[in-house]
Amino acid sequence: MLVSSLRRCSTRVPSAMVRAGGAVTHKRLYSQSSAFKIHPCVEEALEEGQPVVALESTIITHGMPYPQNISMARKVEEIVRANGSVPATVGIIKGKVHIGLCEEEIKFLATSKDCVKVSRRDLPYVLSRGLSGGSTVSGTMVAAHHAGIPIFVTGGIGGVHRNGENTMDVSADLTELGRTPVAVISAGVKSILDIGRTLEYLETQGVCVSTFGDSSNFPAFFTPRSDFKAPYHVRNEEEAAQLIASSLDLKLDSGVLISVPIPSEYAASGQMIEEAIQQALEEARMQGILGKEVTPFILRRVNEITKGKSLDSNIALIKNNAKVGSRIAVALSEIRKPPGGRGKELHHCKRPEDKTSDSRPVVIGGINVDFIAKASQDTMEFGGQTNPGKVHQSFGGVGRNLADCMSRLGVRPLFISAVGQDDLSDSVFQFCSHMVSPSHSQDMRGVVHVKGHNTATYCAVISGSGELSLGLGDMEIHQQITEKHVSQFADHLCRARLLCIDGNVPVPTIQYVCEMARQNSVPVCYEPTDIDKAAKPFISNSWTALTYISPNLQELLSINRTLGYVEDIDVPCKLEDRIDTAIKLSLPLLENIRCIIVTMGAHGVLLCGHRRDGTLTLRAKDKVSRDDMCAVHYPAAPIPPEDIINVSGAGDSFMAGLLTGVLAEYNTDTCVRIGLQAARLSLQTRGPISPLISPISVSAQQVLEEKWPPPRVWSISPSNGKTFLRTRH
CATH class of the missing domain: 3.40.1790.10 (Indigoidine synthase domain)
Structure with missing residues (x-):
């Protein structure tokens, strides 16, 4: 599972x-x-x-x-x-x-x-x-x-043991209820105990005791009724939650006990179980079993005497308590929720909240187990020699990186991918546990295990300065991210606020996703991954459904070649010439794509897109004029070269941060700054995505308070090229 x-x-x-x-x-x-x-x-x-x-x-x-x-x-x-x-x-x-x-x-x-x-x-x-x-x-x-x-679910609590007035054998559960403000949901107390004295002791401890349901008759674990009544009675989850909320608000420093009777269909065997309990109690007395060893002995013997029927009843009441306790917790959460919101805002940062459970972003792409080899020196020998350095394992894949970073920033996407049925897949899921949200425990249910295939592996050789020198990959498993597999999540695709696809996904699957997005007006971001995969959506008209793409200059050139817009050009070295080239290669794509985000490594990022109200807009629903376009160059976040450890996940971190800002409906500057801050953190870690990334370390408030190099803005058009407008502070 x-x-x-x-x-x-x-x-x-x-x-x-x-x-x-x-x-x-x-x-x-x-x-x-x-x-x-x-x-x-x-x-x-x-x-x-x-x-x-x-x-x-x-x-x-x-x-x-x-x-x-x-x-x-x-x-x-x-x-x-x-x-x-x-x-x-x-x-x-x-x-x-x-x-x-x-x-x-x-x-x-x-x-x-x-x-x-x-x-x-x-x-x-x-x-x-x-x-x-x-x-x-x-x-x-x-x-x-x-x-x-505030709420704890159990089977049954301990109590005052029979003959407890002489032995002083009283469970610590009772004194704990008297001094710890936690509500305990149980099936009363076991009938092996002195129920009357247990209720008296709870009264002495100041514990509010209530039954749950139609009766105020206090339950006795295996049986729904005892010969004693509880002081209070709540009929449903809402009343129970109100009782707990009142106790917490009063700050009484004592707990609440809510006793839930065993389901009626399991109560018929109660008399048989009670007789078995009496037999087990006598055996315990004869064998000199005392203290905390009594209860496990009794339960084990009762299960043996009843041939498993007591265990069935035990399981049934625990399951029922879990159901009731969970619903009480939900009701209590609603009562204690602050007016107008669900929880706190971090640093006044507007967290991107999903409108419905089906509107979460969806990320479709690869998972890799990465083996990163970093040389001790900037230059390496490739003639068969062994270069000194350090090797470590991490977890990557562009799709996984995007989903990982977005999860760390508070946006829990549904992630769709494929892994093999091997040991490496186990390590993948162990590492990715943080990508599972409490409210969406199925965040990675889209990751399929494929029998007979290997989990994707990638080996990167990195120079001493952090630049990628050589990469080797076993990526065949990515072909199993098929249209058939992805189509199982069609409802999520139709309702998603954003779809992200990486270049590892097979062409038919990309075409399927793009068509789904087009039919349902869902924005799509395509991450090209590398030069060979960059053009996958562009071999058909699928690319016209894309909203954002994030190529580097080489990948952007590959896309233009596929569309027949250019034959071949040399990628220039100087920054100004690279910006000119990137703008020229972006212009024909802007006929259909909202924004081309050209990643430029140490030189930052260039956004080419459409303006609204004089500013480049990333909002997919903004109405724009095809004749009003601009380019904005943002320098990279300042970081000392000696602090750069690994560049492999910086681009993915940037895009995840930018898209998180887009989902939160921040302005373009803030979206880019969030992305740059996430990239900066990842540059300083061995793995592709920094574990330090969080809604606190990378937030709108945090990036607004920091001094950033100002971006430069140009007006662009197919006929006039680019015209410098200003340096924006």
């Missing part, structure tokens, strides 16, 4: 949500704590005010046998997503509390033989010894509160 394979490991600094002025904001509870690691998808969801549900992991480590435990964990997370929330399973991995587990971490906990059962009491010891374990209700509440997650 692609979705689960995408949930890979990564970390960010933890934060917690608080209310401030009616909006959802964040503050750190433990300023420099390295004990907690929040999965990027979870943290992003919290930052955007999306509903998040915490899940425990003792059900994985101690609650169910393998492989039911791992399949159960996956299924519960799927239910949470299906009901509109983001799952955040909590687990302790080698001395770190992980809030949101990736696929490998869930498998590790599900198969490990030495995991500890971790409550609040156990956290200091387990972390100090670097141990791993499953989080109990108490431990999960601590982690959820740290991250700012």
